[in-house]
Each structure stands twice: as structure tokens, then as C-alpha cells.
Amino acid sequence: MSVDTLFSRDTDPGQANGALDVLRSVFGYDAFRGQQADIINHVIAGNDALVLMPTGGGKSLCYQIPALVRTGVTIVVSPLIALMRDQVTALRQLGVRAAFLNSSLGAGEAREVERAMVNGDIDLVYVAPERLVTERFLDLLDRTELALFALDEAHCVSQWGHDFRPEYLQLSVLHERHPMVPRIALTATADAQTRAEIADKLNLTEARVFLSSFDRPNITYRVLPKKSERQQLLAFLRENHPEDAGIVYCMSRAKVEDVAQWLNSQGREALPYHAGLPAEVREANQDLFIKGEGITMVATVAFGMGIDKPNVRFVAHLDPPKSLEAYYQETGRGGRDGLPANAWMVYGMADVVQMRQMMEQSEAAETHRRVERSKLEALLGFCETATCRRQALLNYFGERMAEPCGNCDTCLEPVESWDGTVVAQKALSAAYRTGQRYGVGHLVDVLLGNATEKATQQRHDQLKTFGCGKELSKTEWSSVFRQLVAGGLLTVDMEGYGSLHLTDAGVAVLKGQRAVTLRKDPVVEKRRSVHDAMRRQVGRGGGRSGDGVSRGGARGTLSPADDVLWHALRACRLELARDQGVPPYVIFHDSTLLEMVEQKPLDRQTFARLPGVGSRKLDLYADSFLDVIHKHT
Known part of the structure; x- marks a missing residue:
């Protein structure tokens, strides 16, 4: 210029x-x-x-x-x-x-x-x-x-x-x-x-x-137990965001590159971003993400602040962030245009162990470590909550929400909480009676009464706790141990091959001095259709707030004719953006395109009344988009 x-x-x-x-x-x-x-x-x-x-x-x-x-x-x-x-x-x-x-x-x-x-x-x-x-x-x-x-x-x-x-x-x-x-x-x-x-x-x-209120009502929060994280991610993307742009956060640089390469092999256009990449590669990848449509950026936290792309429809975490502040900031990069977006995270036992280990090995002053410890406890509590996640998140920032939000996983598919005191005592007892020298896998075998070679060699099949936990499955016991570690009742000795040790709080539970409430992980990962969210959003005229899982693109949500118009308008926007070398969203936001789909203006006077159409953009772009609307109306 x-x-x-x-x-x-x-x-x-x-x-x-x-x-x-x-x-x-x-x-x-x-x-x-x-x-x-x-x-x-x-x-x-x-x-x-x-x-x-x-x-x-x-x-x-x-x-x-x-x-x-x-x-x-x-x-x-x-x-x-x-x-x-x-x-x-x-x-x-x-x-x-x-x-x-x-x-x-x-x-x-x-x-x-x-x-x-x-x-x-x-x-x-x-x-x-x-x-x-x-x-x-x-x-x-x-x-x-x-x-x-x-x-x-x-x-x-x-x-x-x-x-x-x-x-x-x-x-x-x-x-x-x-x-x-x-x-x-x-x-x-x-x-x-x-x-x-x-x-x-x-x-x-x-x-x-x-x-202001820090509630982001258009974002759906969802945290799932980590099982097969890549397949979980791919299923989430294919079902909810087949053509959307989004961000996938990973903790390590190596994992970023591996996941990006794997997503590409699965037919999903993905780019890596981390501080170890050459500056010119980072800049090129960020530019492609900003100016493209439907690209997934796989990144460490090096990618984030300053990302002004409004139509990021999902933010996925394959590893939890370090704090709820970081989680709020990172998930907040989704749905900046006010349309529905997903904040999706998988989280498991290994994550809890690694996060606690990093915190304890920190060389920071004790005052700083104490603050970081409280931040980690708040994050783990958010992950393990059986109540409304939005209420938990806002409460952490000092804002109270009177009623559950109805737009997070624990509201959409309520999680059952139960008195886990006896089960916790069995798990703690298994760790204690085996000498606090073994990890989750072996302890679960002991509780289930599996006569493995290790159990018989160590004479653990003679323990009082051997076979005392057959009321739960292996998966359920793994969930119990994860929650006990997250809750600070057990610690993991990484130098001792992941052996579990009782904390003072764990000893109090074992002695019957403290009760434990646990949550049941959902057996089936239910998902609310992206199309439901789109239909509600478009049905009330687009706008700046949403209540669904994600907008996810119009396919299957709009009528067939409107779906064709939506994609034609996006193609027009992309062509104009490429001609000028600018991101598509600076031409018009998705919300403005959706208003075009719903209102179908046929003249400049009506087009001028669309949200996001100021005098300059009316002069620059009205004719191009009106041509598209005329051809499809």
C-alpha cells in the first residue's frame, strides 16, 4: 500500500x-x-x-x-x-x-x-x-x-x-x-x-x-479422560469441525511435530508451530493459518498471544495447560466472532504426574511455588469436577454464576458423583501394603485379584487387599487412581518408576478421618451435534453470541440451497482476500456472511444494513457479494 x-x-x-x-x-x-x-x-x-x-x-x-x-x-x-x-x-x-x-x-x-x-x-x-x-x-x-x-x-x-x-x-x-x-x-x-x-x-x-463478565457463553467446554488421544482428536474434528480452522495445543515441541504430521496423513491440513522452529517457518505457518480457511495449527504455548483470527472454531488441548489462567486465555482464542466454538481437552494420569513433577522440581522461590501449587490444584479441580465447568471457571476468577450454564459437558451429559471413600481406602491400602513401590498398573492387578507373575513373585497375592476391588473394572480403577493423585492423596515418585506414595491427606482417608467424593467418567463420549448449534444460531439471525457446541461450518445445517450460497460467499471472500494479500476475515466476519445467507439482500441499501458493513466496505465489496447472492437466489 x-x-x-x-x-x-x-x-x-x-x-x-x-x-x-x-x-x-x-x-x-x-x-x-x-x-x-x-x-x-x-x-x-x-x-x-x-x-x-x-x-x-x-x-x-x-x-x-x-x-x-x-x-x-x-x-x-x-x-x-x-x-x-x-x-x-x-x-x-x-x-x-x-x-x-x-x-x-x-x-x-x-x-x-x-x-x-x-x-x-x-x-x-x-x-x-x-x-x-x-x-x-x-x-x-x-x-x-x-x-x-x-x-x-x-x-x-x-x-x-x-x-x-x-x-x-x-x-x-x-x-x-x-x-x-x-x-x-x-x-x-x-x-x-x-x-x-x-x-x-x-x-x-x-x-x-x-x-466485564468473563463468561464466554458461545464456548462449549469439554474435558475427557485420555485414552487414545490421537483417535479421540480425529473423531472430534471429523464429527464437529470437518472444514473449520482451529488450534491444537501440545506440551512438547516433538509432540507438536508428530501430531501435525499425523493429522496431515489423515487428510487434515495441519501446520506445526513452536519456538524451536526457524523464525521464517513460524512466520510462514502463522501467515498460512491467518489467511487460510480450515487449517489446523498444532502448537505449543509459543503460539497464541496476538492471534486475532476471529473464526477459530475449536481449541483442543492434548495436554493440559499449567493453570486456569492459561486455559482461559488459550481457549479464548476460539469463537472471537461470538459464534459457537469448542474448547476440548483430554487429560490423564500421566499429565497429572508430569505437571506435579515439573512444579516440585521448579527452582523458583518458595513463595512463587506456593502460588503455582494453588494454580495447579485449581486446574486439576476443574478437570475433575462433576458440576458445571463454567461455574467452576468463573468462580476461580471471582465471578459467580447462579445457575449451571447448560453448555459444557457436565451440563449436557451430567456426570455422576459418588461416595468413593471405601474405594479410595482400598486403593490407598493397596499402595501401602505393597510397600509404596509400585505404579498404577500393578496396584490395579492386585485390587482385581489378577495373579500376574509380579504379584505371585512378590507374594502380593497373599495380601488382604488382593482381589478386594472386583466391583470396579480396570478402567474404573485407573480413574480412581487418577483422581486420588489429582486430589493430592497420592504422589508419584518418577525416580521410582512411577511408584505411588500416600500423602498426609491420603493417610487421613485410610484411617477413616476424611471422606472422598469421586466422579464417574462417562463410559461413552457423547457429542452434541454441531448442526444443532448452527441451526439455533442461524435461526435467530446469527448475532454475536451462541449456545451450541460449535458453528462448525454450514454443511448439513442450512438448507441445501443456503448451504450452496454460504460456500459461494466464502469463496468470494477468499478470492477478494487473496487479491489483496489479507486474511479473509478482514473482508467480512463469518457472522456477516451468515446474515447475508439469512437476509439475502438484493440491493446496496439493504446490504448496508448488515452488521459489519460500514461505508468503506459497502463501497468496496457490496457489488461482489450482491452478484453472488443474485446468482443463488
């Missing part, structure tokens, strides 16, 4: 009559959601704000609209080049004068952006914290008329957070040098400890805090 194109526009949204006019004319929506209007008006008036809003809740509008209403240049502090690029690309599609300053620009391009800042020929400039705190850039700010400082991904300031960036600690310099310029800090991290640190480290203790 030329410099002339970048720093010019036909109309000036900044001169519009208020925030709502900008929302309508530039972004193509008729009304704000949630607290957006209050936040935007607060910032436009020149006040500081700390905004805590879930991913997909519309945080970006909270600074983008004030940037177009207030006079001057808005500086957006953003931690990743990919995030800056995506945001700027989307804004330019709307006709907004936006640019970024980072290492991907040549010297000449950077000078053009800097000149535009000083001349007031640009509305938003995205910059990394490392560049912002340099003396050269601070001097540039002194020569620029400033409208606003937006500190995106503000949780990066917290050393307790999962994306800590030390440069964020220096951002208080903005207020010191420009005390009259309002600041807005934004994050999707919900825990109180991180919120307090953001306010303290960024000198925002006097800022008004806007705390």
Missing part, C-alpha cells in the same frame, strides 16, 4: 458526531455491547481506564473509537508484530488511517510513519514497548499531538502472568511525560492478583476499572 493511500481517506470519522456515529459509519454496527459505550465515553472525555474484558468481547473498539473521535494521534502499545499487523490491516480495510512501527519496516517506511505522526496525518500507530521506551521515540512523542495511549495486553506487566514482558514495567513513563493524555489499559486476564499489579505498575491506581 502506498504512503499516499495510507495517509488519506474520503471522510474523517474523527469529525463524526460522537462515538455511535463512528460505530455505525466506520465499523458497521448499530449498537454497543456491554460496557463498551461507558468505557468509550469515559476515555473520550479524557479519563484513564483499566478495562478487563474477555477475548472476543470487543476490547479493541474501546480505544479505536476514541482514537477517531479525539483530536491527535493514538499510540497503541502492542507486544507482538503479528498482532500489530492484523489490527492495522483490519483498520485499513475500514478506511482508518493506521500504521505500525516495528522491525518489519524499512527505514524509509518508518520515517514516513513518523512524519505522519508529527503532521497529524494518522489516527493510530501501533508500537512495541521496547521501541516506545527508547529516548528517540519518546522525543518523537514530544513533537506529536497525542489523543490517547492504549496499553493492549496489559497483563504482560505482571510477573505472575503467563506472558510477562519486562518492558511493560517502563510504560509508566508515558504518564510522567504526558500527564494530560488519557490512558486505557486492556487485558483479558481475569485474576485479581494480576489486575492489582497492572494498576500498580502502570500507575493506574486512580483509573476507573471496567470489569
Whole structure:
């Protein structure tokens, strides 16, 4: 894009009559959601704000609209080049004068952006914290008329957070040098400890805090016992997401590459992403994922922050994350457009063992380890809960939900909980009577009375516990031991070949001083059809929230004619995106295409009323999409 194109526009949204006019004319929506209007008006008036809003809740509008209403240049502090690029690309599609300053620009391009800042020929400039705190850039700010400082991904300031960036600690310099310029800090991290640190480290203790609900009602949460994880994943994808884009998280780099290769061998287009890959490979794979349709990214946690793709329809974990904060952030990358998405995870005994081992072997200070231990306990409790998962998740972040959500696995297929005290005592007794030197496999054989060679050689077939557990199957006993380890009643000695040891809490149960409640793992992995969710969503006009498992694509959900139209509209969008070298979603979101399917506008006037169609996109794309609709109506 030329410099002339970048720093010019036909109309000036900044001169519009208020925030709502900008929302309508530039972004193509008729009304704000949630607290957006209050936040935007607060910032436009020149006040500081700390905004805590879930991913997909519309945080970006909270600074983008004030940037177009207030006079001057808005500086957006953003931690990743990919995030800056995506945001700027989307804004330019709307006709907004936006640019970024980072290492991907040549010297000449950077000078053009800097000149535009000083001349007031640009509305938003995205910059990394490392560049912002340099003396050269601070001097540039002194020569620029400033409208606003937006500190995106503000949780990066917290050393307790999962994306800590030390440069964020220096951002208080903005207020010191420009005390009259309002600041807005934004994050999707919900825990109180991180919120307090953001306010303290960024000198925002006097800022008004806007705390939204962290519920993501369009996401369906599901956690399954890990059996054959690859086959479980493939079945999940084939049934729910045959043509959707999504992310599969794995703990290790080697596993990422193996799973990506295996998915490709099964006919699923998949790309690997981890920190060990060359930078050019990571960048190329991320670009393919962002600009493509239906690609699965298999990744470690190195892939995540800054991924602005709104139509990620699933986030799958083949290994659990380290905390509920990380889980919330990672699953929140699904369904950013408000349409249904799946958060799917498999979890097993080996995962519990590995996570506890990593925590105990940490060289961090005891204070930090104590915090990490409590975070792990919360995650394990979430995995093992027999009650509503959404209630458990929100409760962890200090938000209460009065009724079960009806949109997680434990609500859709209620899990039976039972008094497992006697069974737990049998399991603990088996571990104790065999000398606390054996792993789950052998202990289950003892409980079932299997006269294996090991059992007879060690004379364990003579123990009182031998054969005392025949009321449960091998699979059920494995579940019991997993829950006892997760609950801290047993620990696993990895140096002792996985031998199980009783903890103090386990001893108390064995002595009858403490009761144990267990959950029964579902025998059959039931799935709610993606088509049901699609039908409900489309039936009420698309919109920004969903209640189903996943949108998953229209096939089999829409009428045959509408299904053809849906795919034709997607093909049109993809062609336009490829011509411009931009991601398809910056042309229109899936939600806008679905509105086209339902409403079938036949003229520009009706097309202009679709959500997401502002004046610029009406001029650019109406004719192309109207042609498609006419051909299929």
C-alpha cells in the first residue's frame, strides 16, 4: 500500500458526531455491547481506564473509537508484530488511517510513519514497548499531538502472568511525560492478583476499572479422560469441525511435530508451530493459518498471544495447560466472532504426574511455588469436577454464576458423583501394603485379584487387599487412581518408576478421618451435534453470541440451497482476500456472511444494513457479494 493511500481517506470519522456515529459509519454496527459505550465515553472525555474484558468481547473498539473521535494521534502499545499487523490491516480495510512501527519496516517506511505522526496525518500507530521506551521515540512523542495511549495486553506487566514482558514495567513513563493524555489499559486476564499489579505498575491506581463478565457463553467446554488421544482428536474434528480452522495445543515441541504430521496423513491440513522452529517457518505457518480457511495449527504455548483470527472454531488441548489462567486465555482464542466454538481437552494420569513433577522440581522461590501449587490444584479441580465447568471457571476468577450454564459437558451429559471413600481406602491400602513401590498398573492387578507373575513373585497375592476391588473394572480403577493423585492423596515418585506414595491427606482417608467424593467418567463420549448449534444460531439471525457446541461450518445445517450460497460467499471472500494479500476475515466476519445467507439482500441499501458493513466496505465489496447472492437466489 502506498504512503499516499495510507495517509488519506474520503471522510474523517474523527469529525463524526460522537462515538455511535463512528460505530455505525466506520465499523458497521448499530449498537454497543456491554460496557463498551461507558468505557468509550469515559476515555473520550479524557479519563484513564483499566478495562478487563474477555477475548472476543470487543476490547479493541474501546480505544479505536476514541482514537477517531479525539483530536491527535493514538499510540497503541502492542507486544507482538503479528498482532500489530492484523489490527492495522483490519483498520485499513475500514478506511482508518493506521500504521505500525516495528522491525518489519524499512527505514524509509518508518520515517514516513513518523512524519505522519508529527503532521497529524494518522489516527493510530501501533508500537512495541521496547521501541516506545527508547529516548528517540519518546522525543518523537514530544513533537506529536497525542489523543490517547492504549496499553493492549496489559497483563504482560505482571510477573505472575503467563506472558510477562519486562518492558511493560517502563510504560509508566508515558504518564510522567504526558500527564494530560488519557490512558486505557486492556487485558483479558481475569485474576485479581494480576489486575492489582497492572494498576500498580502502570500507575493506574486512580483509573476507573471496567470489569466485564468473563463468561464466554458461545464456548462449549469439554474435558475427557485420555485414552487414545490421537483417535479421540480425529473423531472430534471429523464429527464437529470437518472444514473449520482451529488450534491444537501440545506440551512438547516433538509432540507438536508428530501430531501435525499425523493429522496431515489423515487428510487434515495441519501446520506445526513452536519456538524451536526457524523464525521464517513460524512466520510462514502463522501467515498460512491467518489467511487460510480450515487449517489446523498444532502448537505449543509459543503460539497464541496476538492471534486475532476471529473464526477459530475449536481449541483442543492434548495436554493440559499449567493453570486456569492459561486455559482461559488459550481457549479464548476460539469463537472471537461470538459464534459457537469448542474448547476440548483430554487429560490423564500421566499429565497429572508430569505437571506435579515439573512444579516440585521448579527452582523458583518458595513463595512463587506456593502460588503455582494453588494454580495447579485449581486446574486439576476443574478437570475433575462433576458440576458445571463454567461455574467452576468463573468462580476461580471471582465471578459467580447462579445457575449451571447448560453448555459444557457436565451440563449436557451430567456426570455422576459418588461416595468413593471405601474405594479410595482400598486403593490407598493397596499402595501401602505393597510397600509404596509400585505404579498404577500393578496396584490395579492386585485390587482385581489378577495373579500376574509380579504379584505371585512378590507374594502380593497373599495380601488382604488382593482381589478386594472386583466391583470396579480396570478402567474404573485407573480413574480412581487418577483422581486420588489429582486430589493430592497420592504422589508419584518418577525416580521410582512411577511408584505411588500416600500423602498426609491420603493417610487421613485410610484411617477413616476424611471422606472422598469421586466422579464417574462417562463410559461413552457423547457429542452434541454441531448442526444443532448452527441451526439455533442461524435461526435467530446469527448475532454475536451462541449456545451450541460449535458453528462448525454450514454443511448439513442450512438448507441445501443456503448451504450452496454460504460456500459461494466464502469463496468470494477468499478470492477478494487473496487479491489483496489479507486474511479473509478482514473482508467480512463469518457472522456477516451468515446474515447475508439469512437476509439475502438484493440491493446496496439493504446490504448496508448488515452488521459489519460500514461505508468503506459497502463501497468496496457490496457489488461482489450482491452478484453472488443474485446468482443463488
